[in-house]
Amino acid sequence: MRKLRLLLFPFSIIYYVVTLLRNRLYNSDILSSKKYDLPIICVGNLSVGGTGKSPMTEYIIRLLVNDSNVATLSRGYGRHTKGYRDVSPSDPVRKVGDEPLQFAQKFKELSVAVCEDRQLGIETLLTKENKPDIILLDDAFQHRKVEAGFNVLLTAYGDLYCDDYLLPAGNLREPKSGAKRAQVIVVTKCPDTLTIDEEREIKNKLDLSVSQKLFFSKITYDAQVFSTKGGVQLNSLKTKKVTLVTGIANPSLFVQHIALQGVSFTHKQYKDHHNFSKNELEELEELECILTTEKDYVRLRPMLKKVKLFYLPIKIELIKDAALFDAMIYNCVREEKR
Template sequence: MNLLRKILFPIAVIYGLVTAIRNFLFDKGVFKSTAFPIPVIAVGNLSVGGTGKTPQIEYLIRLLQNDYRVATLSRGYKRESKGYILANENATAKVIGDEPFQYYKKFCKIQVAVDASRKNGIEELLSQPLKPEVILLDDAYQHRKVKAGFYVLLTAYGDLYADDCMLPTGNLREYKSGAKRANSIVVTKCPATLSTQSKEEIRAKLRLTKKQQLFFTTISYDDTAYSAHGSLEVSEIIKKDKLLLAGIAKPESFFAYLQAANDLTMVYPDHHHFTDNDIIEIKNKSKNNIIVTTEKDFVRLKGSVLEEQLYYLPIKSKFLEGADLFDKTILNYVGSSTRNG
């Protein structure tokens, strides 16, 4: 913890107290939470950034899209628009945000909407002639004006919420006790060889309730990188001189997967909107070698002068064990909620 964060500890105490009072008022019904008559699954975290929400949302889309009409609802972080928007052929990353735009381009069967007010967004989705049967709320764990039917809480291996403290001293958005609202807790970005002993140590740290399930996932990288005009096998990419580019939280594992000795790297802030000057700088630094970036960054750079050099590497969330149990739990919730609705 750096000196500035230590100095800001009194602010962290005040911030924690405010969030605790807010949660208490929601828990006691003083502040109203709205429930809806369809399955609503909220995916989020207690900390800011870097826990792998996007691959987890995509995992749920793949699980549900063939049997249900699925919609995702996000706030559309850093978008250049306001209010409720349902993605259509005019959508761009600037209009709806990079992650929603990624969902829209990748999954043709689903509806993708953005709204800072999740309650209003759900009401708008349900007012359509073709209503969704399941709604996935992206990054909505603290959005308590909506009462989801199922909560998936993510925490990153090596950066567990149990080891963290409140903003701005730490990275927590609310106290660790907020984890009790979760139905399933997923430890993300684990080593693929995580030992049973390590899993049990993490379980002890997280102090689950009797009703909560714990799962461990790792990031699975694709064997192929894709561009607007073709693809390259990762085995070929590693041999090439290249520029690795990332505007995401915690890009270290992405770089480690692809980087060779002579490769250059460029790092931008999470959800960074690339300016013309940025693109010129990237172009110059690449020296016309290929540029490999993340899928989220690709949707923001596609169509630029970098397009002929630009490739992206897809990732997925992969369960180390218990995928069948997680899938069954989600499908049982959705199936029973749909019948009840």
């Protein structure tokens, strides 16, 4: 891996120059970002996948959706369509993408849309009769044509952006200096054993500006797994021949959690947003019991009819200072609505 990184490093230098120049053009207003007259909150990262954007977006949805008309706008990664599209709970995943469909199925009161052009997406949402008064941009930190009022930047514990390299030698989409645009940085997927000394060390490594706030979060798992027939206790799967099926960027914590519950399983791992082939689906149908992530369940459920298919819900939990984080979100919304 080290030799491969060295071979790719010259291309990362070119990528660095291009992305740095682009950011400087936006920072100098030579390239313009459009600001809208409503609260826009962006959840994103510097790296390619695996930081927990969907659970964080859901966390913010839960904060706001009962008191406001909230919409989410995503690119709809992996969909086979282009342009703007409203997402309904019954849409096929190939037309809207797995994460937007998950939002639409989970939050009935939420407006969900996909559009690779975030300006077009926002402007189309604002023409709706029931137009939103808050828009959450999912995975749009690098889409600088839109100026979000509040940026939440995620970085995973054990894989901090400050320790990574730019594409293609590493996984960063833009230089580390881009993190300065975020009001809040959240270190996700932290272990329960995280110490104050570790927190201090991470804060020093990230080199935050005075105005930025740092939070630490962890993934929590439901005690139940769910299928079309409802929920059952996770430990009830101990008597079954379970196959863990994952198509996410980094399934290691998910796999580790299932193992710690005493469930025996084999693991079929696919790449993030994997499009399952006919042969792969036929192989999966022959299994006794599949346990998967909620995002993968959204894709697999319409395609698998015979096999017992379950998913395990997850949530993000702020380890401390949750009230401060929530207050920053609420304050952003109040200020932007003025």
